Amino acid sequence: MPKVFIIFYSLYYHVYTLAQHVQKGLESQGIEVELYQVPETLDDAILEKMHAPAKPDVPVITVDKLKEADGFLFGLPTRFGIFPSQFKSFLDATGGLWSSGALAGKFAGTFFSTASQHGGQETTALTAVTYFAHHGINYVPFGFANAHLFDNSEVVGGSAYGAGTVANGDGSRQPSQKELEIAVTQGENFGKLLVTFHRGQSKLASTENGAAKKQEIVKPDATPATNGDASKKREVKSTPKKQEESKNKCFCM
Template sequence: MPATVYIVIYSLYGHIYTLAQEVQKGLEASGVTTKLFQVAETLSDDVLQKMHAPPKPAIPVIKVDELTEPDGIIFGIPTRFGTMPAQIKALLDATGKLWATGALSGKFAGTFFSTASQHGGQETTALTTVTYFAHHAMIYVPFGFANAHLFDNTEVIGGSAYGAGTIANGDGSRAVSDKEKEIAKNQGENFGKVVATFVNGRSTL
């Protein structure tokens, strides 16, 4: 049976969704079964309209209990002041029952990001998200510097050792670059290989 990975995102201006689609391509290239979800929105329609947010992608909203289904989960997280936004936190804060029962223990976890600026906190967002993974005894899989574009200083490129990323500008006006897309696809493929290797090995025991 192939391994399963869920991609769980919050995307205000669409940057995280774009990265998620590339991550999904990489996961599928590694032979992993994937599903793409978004978290519930907490902002009102009036606020979203004033922020000029585009319509949400046509993907299902994740339910807390659905987090127990896959072998691994990659979270797509736009940064707010160097940490996760309230929408992602609301989902993770609702996992108390899963923590109490150990339902997420041993599952793999990964992260990717979007920030307004190069110094917007992609790494601090990863580090403050890892605390949830630790409490759930999930296995965090960083990306490392597995893609050569992360060494490229000739242009603005999001991402770090903790996962793929993009720089969106405060108003969301900068599009995800081709290099950022390549990094995201690479992360998906690498993450998928890790999960698939573990699941296939476990299935033979």
């Protein structure tokens, strides 16, 4: 089955919580899922002043590890309408993979956390798309695949670009049940796409292998007759016995 890496940066666990629910959706489709966080670029003293909790118990991704996955779902908190410097530092380090085309043809999606409803969840996705385009990664938008995205009765994060949550400026608001359900749906839809794609690839490869094997089959006694063989056949037809029999035949109608 396809393998998907969920790669995120989460300072106050909002994006991490969404990532866990995206994972549920992926696994419901039989996808092999691994969670990673990008390296932190702030030192401990600054993180302490920001009252940041301890990092989630999730391994830190390395650039070369990206080659192992069939697809990625990136959890992007928003800073001034784009993703934060921690994520940019990680993506900027993928130049070697870009030069070798190692990520071309893979799939990617995005999900977000912002302080407010108008904090830039869509612009964060659009700025991430430039990296996908340069790598040749296929970007998979979410659309309005979950009905909660049409709900105007309360604050609901997310957009056509992916699941999302609204954290408030002080991080006091945690992802709502509706936002978590949207995240599960995104994982499900992304998983279905990868399963369909890989089944198609397997079927195509099987068809091509079958055609190649047919071409390798050598037909017996298929060697064309040589000129010598043809002359022998002509000699057989002109034997005296055959000539005598033809004289005695009546060719009347």
